[in-house]
Amino acid sequence: MENEFKYYSPIGVTIENIQFKYDKSILFRDFSINFPPNINTSILGNNGIGKSTLIKLISGIEKPNCGKITDYNNNTINDSIAYMDQFDQLLPWLKVKNNIILGFKLRQENYSHQKFNYLTNILGIEKFLNNFPTEVSGGTKQRIALARTFIEDKPLVIMDEPFNSLDTNTKNKLIKLTKDLVKNKTMILVTHDIMEAIELSDQIVILKGKPAQVYKVFNSDDLSYFKKKDNTIIELYKKILNILDM
Amino acid sequence: MKKKLFKNKISKSLFSFLVILPTIIIIWQLVIIFTGVPKYILPSPLEVFMEIKLKYDIIFFHFKITLLEIVIGIILGTLLGTISAMTIFLFKPARIWLLPLLVASQAIPVFAIAPLLVLWLGYGISSKIAMAILIIFFPVTANFLDGLKKTRQDWIQLAKIMANETKLSKYLIFRYIHIPAALPNLGSGLRVAAAVAPIGAIVGEWVGSGSGLGYLMLQSNAKFQINLMFASLIVIIFTSLIIYFSIDQIIKFLIRW
Numbered sequence: 153m154e155n156e157f158k159y160y161s162p163i164g165v166t167i168e169n170i171q172f173k174y175d176k177s178i179l180f181r182d183f184s185i186n187f188p189p190n191i192n193t194s195i196l197g198n199n200g201i202g203k204s205t206l207i208k209l210i211s212g213i214e215k216p217n218c219g220k221i222t223d224y225n226n227n228t229i230n231d232s233i234a235y236m237d238q239f240d241q242l243l244p245w246l247k248v249k250n251n252i253i254l255g256f257k258l259r260q261e262n263y264s265h266q267k268f269n270y271l272t273n274i275l276g277i278e279k280f281l282n283n284f285p286t287e288v289s290g291g292t293k294q295r296i297a298l299a300r301t302f303i304e305d306k307p308l309v310i311m312d313e314p315f316n317s318l319d320t321n322t323k324n325k326l327i328k329l330t331k332d333l334v335k336n337k338t339m340i341l342v343t344h345d346i347m348e349a350i351e352l353s354d355q356i357v358i359l360k361g362k363p364a365q366v367y368k369v370f371n372s373d374d375l376s377y378f379k380k381k382d383n384t385i386i387e388l389y390k391k392i393l394n395i396l397d398m
Numbered sequence: 399m400k401k402k403l404f405k406n407k408i409s410k411s412l413f414s415f416l417v418i419l420p421t422i423i424i425i426w427q428l429v430i431i432f433t434g435v436p437k438y439i440l441p442s443p444l445e446v447f448m449e450i451k452l453k454y455d456i457i458f459f460h461f462k463i464t465l466l467e468i469v470i471g472i473i474l475g476t477l478l479g480t481i482s483a484m485t486i487f488l489f490k491p492a493r494i495w496l497l498p499l500l501v502a503s504q505a506i507p508v509f510a511i512a513p514l515l516v517l518w519l520g521y522g523i524s525s526k527i528a529m530a531i532l533i534i535f536f537p538v539t540a541n542f543l544d545g546l547k548k549t550r551q552d553w554i555q556l557a558k559i560m561a562n563e564t565k566l567s568k569y570l571i572f573r574y575i576h577i578p579a580a581l582p583n584l585g586s587g588l589r590v591a592a593a594v595a596p597i598g599a600i601v602g603e604w605v606g607s608g609s610g611l612g613y614l615m616l617q618s619n620a621k622f623q624i625n626l627m628f629a630s631l632i633v634i635i636f637t638s639l640i641i642y643f644s645i646d647q648i649i650k651f652l653i654r655w
Contacts, residue, residue: 254560284655
């Protein structure tokens with residue numbers, strides 16, 4: 153289904169020479185990277201490398217000690233972000249419907265009922281709208297979190313291992329839905345799942361080292377080459393795995 | 399059917415209460431039988447029950463006053479406690495000045511200031527309400543403040559991203575995230591308040607009043623009407639239990655997370 157919400161032009165993200173310390177250990181030093189507009193990027197790396205910290209820095213949850221994070225026009229990106237964490241972060245005192253439109257309540261804005269109906273429909277959560285989050289399954293919670301992320305209709309979608317705790321079947325369904333929903337947006341995804349990264353991304357960035365640096369980038373051309381055939385996808389999978397194991 | 403009934407928490411509480419109550423009455427009666435304690439020291443449960451039945455009008459009159467003092471005390475104490483907790487949480491100067499004052503207020507025994515309150519506010523219900531407020535103010539404030547402080551950081555971070563950091567965002571995040579997240583803690587504070595508020599009211603009545611169950615207890619004690627004194631005590635206990643369980647059930651119904 154075509155994602156019909158295009159109220160903005162996609163934005164890219166530029167990270168320039170940032171430094172970030174956490175508990176005396178330097179996670180990033182002189183770290184720079186670009187996330188081009190309308191491109192879905194997955195960030196891969198071993199545990200503790202700083203993947204989640206990086207997207208927290210982009211989201212503004214954490215502030216870099218120095219350096220800057222802006223869009224391609226040197227503007228702040230804080231108002232352009234829709235964020236989804238690995239945990240659903242649904243508020244237990246709000247019904248599902250109110251959880252989905254939480255952002256609008258916090259900004260005191262009206263939400264689009266058309267968009268709300270579209271999202272709840274394609275994510276299959278219409279029948280849970282009057283339930284509390286504690287009354288639905290883990291998979292449904294992630295669907296609700298997805299609806300909350302995409303009803304925001306922001307040009308930049310940041311996701312931190314969003315499908316981490318799901319079974320393979322639910323995960324595959326949600327990956328397909330996410331693929332539709334991020335059309336015409338810029339997505340930055342942190343994941344441990346190489347196949348999820350290949351499936352969802354136009355670009356894969358692998359972080360390595362301490363402080364973390366960009367070790368390898370598989371850009372759109374690389375990925376479209378590998379994605380042509382099943383056996384080349386496995387080849388790509390092995391390549392990434394080897395890099396991570398090194 | 400039985401399983402369904404027991405799944406209901408109200409039924410469970412009621413069931414345990416219905417087991418405990420006769421047990422206490424039996425033990426009470428056995429103590430009288432086996433120790434031979436005189437009636438003017440410990441009357442039997444039946445005598446106390448008969449006294450309640452006989453002097454129902456007098457007891458009910460005083461019960462209404464004590465209940466009013468407790469209920470108003472809980473309402474105002476909760477209101478003041480929540481406002482204080484929110485003020486301390488939101489404004490740094492309030493944290494510096496109010497918090498030590500709050501802790502210090504707990505160092506003064508309620509019994510010690512009861513005569514002062516009677517002196518300042520008179521023999522009416524105001525001084526008893528003030529006592530109840532004083533005694534419940536701290537648990538409500540401390541619990542609610544704790545809940546506000548311990549709001550999950552990931553909820554706040556998400557809300558900050560969504561709120562776009564507008565001028566109002568701090569207030570809106572407080573309203574939509576902090577307050578509801580802290581409500582279970584406020585519920586704990588209210589449970590404590592419900593349990594201790596009758597103490598405040600009764601102490602106030604002991605120190606100086608012309609009505610209320612505490613007053614009735616003192617008067618009957620002075621007139622050697624031991625049955626009436628025990629009857630008043632039993633009514634106080636039941637009033638406290640009903641208030642506690644009512645508040646507990648309301649909290650469970652309203653705060654389900």
